[in-house]
Amino acid sequence: MWKRARRGGRPHRDTVPPVELCDLCAATFPADRAVHCLVPDSSCVQERGGRADGLRLLTACGEGHLEELREDYRRRPFVEEELWAAKVAQVLGTGPRALTVEELARRTGLHEPEIHRAVVWHNRRLREARDHPGP
Ligand SMILES: [Zn+2]
Structure with a gap:
C-alpha cells in the first residue's frame, strides 16, 4: 500500500533507519548511536555563513574515536585568513565570479582588509603547493 506524503513534508520513510559515518574509521552505524562534538576549524564555512x-x-x-578526532583538531592551528579565504571562495563559487572588493565585502560580511589578507594567504598557499607538491 502506498504511503501518502505528509502534508507539507516529504514522503514517510520508515524502512531505512538513518545511518551515520564515523569521521575517523569510516564505519557506518545507526544514527542514534553516533556521538558528536563541535570543534574549531578555520577551513569550515557553513552554506549560508553565520555563527557556525x-x-x-x-x-x-x-567516545574513543571522537576523542582522537578532537585531539587532531586541537593540534590544528586556527588561521583566521583561512576562514576568510573559505568565505570568499564560497561566495565566488555560488555567484558571479567577478566581484569588486566592495561587493565581496558585502556578500561575505568581511571587511576589505580581511579580504586582502585572505587573498594573500590563499595565493601564498597556492605557491607553496606548487613549489612543494605533496606525495
Ligand atoms: Zn570510528
Missing part, C-alpha cells in the same frame, strides 16, 4: 562558520561538527562511532 569556523566550527566543524564531528561524528564518531564512539
Whole structure:
C-alpha cells in the first residue's frame, strides 16, 4: 500500500533507519548511536555563513574515536585568513565570479582588509603547493 506524503513534508520513510559515518574509521552505524562534538576549524564555512562558520561538527562511532578526532583538531592551528579565504571562495563559487572588493565585502560580511589578507594567504598557499607538491 502506498504511503501518502505528509502534508507539507516529504514522503514517510520508515524502512531505512538513518545511518551515520564515523569521521575517523569510516564505519557506518545507526544514527542514534553516533556521538558528536563541535570543534574549531578555520577551513569550515557553513552554506549560508553565520555563527557556525569556523566550527566543524564531528561524528564518531564512539567516545574513543571522537576523542582522537578532537585531539587532531586541537593540534590544528586556527588561521583566521583561512576562514576568510573559505568565505570568499564560497561566495565566488555560488555567484558571479567577478566581484569588486566592495561587493565581496558585502556578500561575505568581511571587511576589505580581511579580504586582502585572505587573498594573500590563499595565493601564498597556492605557491607553496606548487613549489612543494605533496606525495
Ligand atoms: Zn570510528
